[in-house]
Amino acid sequence: MTDGSASTPHRTGPATLAEVARAAGVSIATASRVLNNSSQVSAEAYQRVCDAASRLGYRRRRAAWGRTSAGARAVAAVVHAGHRLVFTEPFFARFLGAVETELARYDLPLLVTNVSGTLAETVGRYLRAGNVAGVIIVSDHGPLPLSGSLAALGLPITVVGRPLHPYQLPYVDADNRGGARAAVEHLLGRGYRSIGHIAAPPDTGPGADRLAGYREALHACGLTDQPVAYGDWSQASAAHAMQRLLDQRPQLDAVFAASDVMAAGAVRYLRKAGRRIPDDVAVVGFDDHALAAQVRPALTTVRQPVELMGTTAVQGLLATAAGDPPREHATILPTELVIRDSA
CATH class of the missing domain: 3.40.50.2300 (Response regulator)
Structure with a gap:
């Protein structure tokens, strides 16, 4: 078996996590676990990922999807809504449950905060302090949407629900x-x-x-x-x-x-x-x-495919963090009419 150096193409920039995973024949999740010293991979996969990372000259550009000296990094779901709506509208429980389940596959915790009124500035300061590795903005709305102020954080951000303001952030929504x-x-x-x-x-x-x-x-x-x-x-x-x-x-x-x-x-x-x-x-x-x-x-x-919206949002966020080329700016998932007795 060769070391692959002869066939490695000339690079114009650092390797991405996705390229390491592809070269090793494993998923991005598995490559991430190896490179963040997780024990939840086989010895064979561990060696393949390490070999691929060494061959491609991979270097982590963010200490985002693993552990740093400050402890475990996390993804923040920022829900732009008041407490009453968050705890009474079933959409949020279903969506956040799907996000948490998907992130668990990557050994990433989910932090959830809801924002209304003057709390937006406080939450923005917390996120800017480097406490999270990515942000999912949910239910953004109003004349001062969070997506406007948080877009400058320099973090991977995905918005759930079509933004009514033209900020250039990727979003996931139902039709x-x-x-x-x-x-x-x-x-x-x-x-x-x-x-x-x-x-x-x-x-x-x-x-x-x-x-x-x-x-x-x-x-x-x-x-x-x-x-x-x-x-x-x-x-x-x-x-x-x-x-x-x-x-x-x-x-x-x-x-x-x-x-x-x-x-x-x-x-x-x-x-x-x-x-x-x-x-x-x-x-x-x-x-x-x-x-x-x-x-x-x-x-x-x-x-509407609430759970699929959650997993799609996470996958887009992780791909951005891994340095992959951006996906479609808008991901619109199909809806389906369900006929019962009321009409």
């Missing part, structure tokens, strides 16, 4: 626009014509895109004068929004809610108002959380 369009097209196909929308906050990517998909489907059928009321992702806000929709349009025969949680709030108010579902008013949600199957009648909804 919110297409999913909303499919939901409304389903209602139109069932013969509903007076279709209201309980919209999410319009300063969020999912809120803006789901509202846009709703309007696109209606405009394609020539239905332009349809009522919209806004909620804040909570059941209580959706119940109030449902009341406003019925006040505006007493003969409303269907409603598309921008989340399953808000759809559940709409169902609660419709029952209070004496409306039968779906006989009087059909209801469609978005997310396909466990809640969708628990509501009675069970919710027709749009399934």
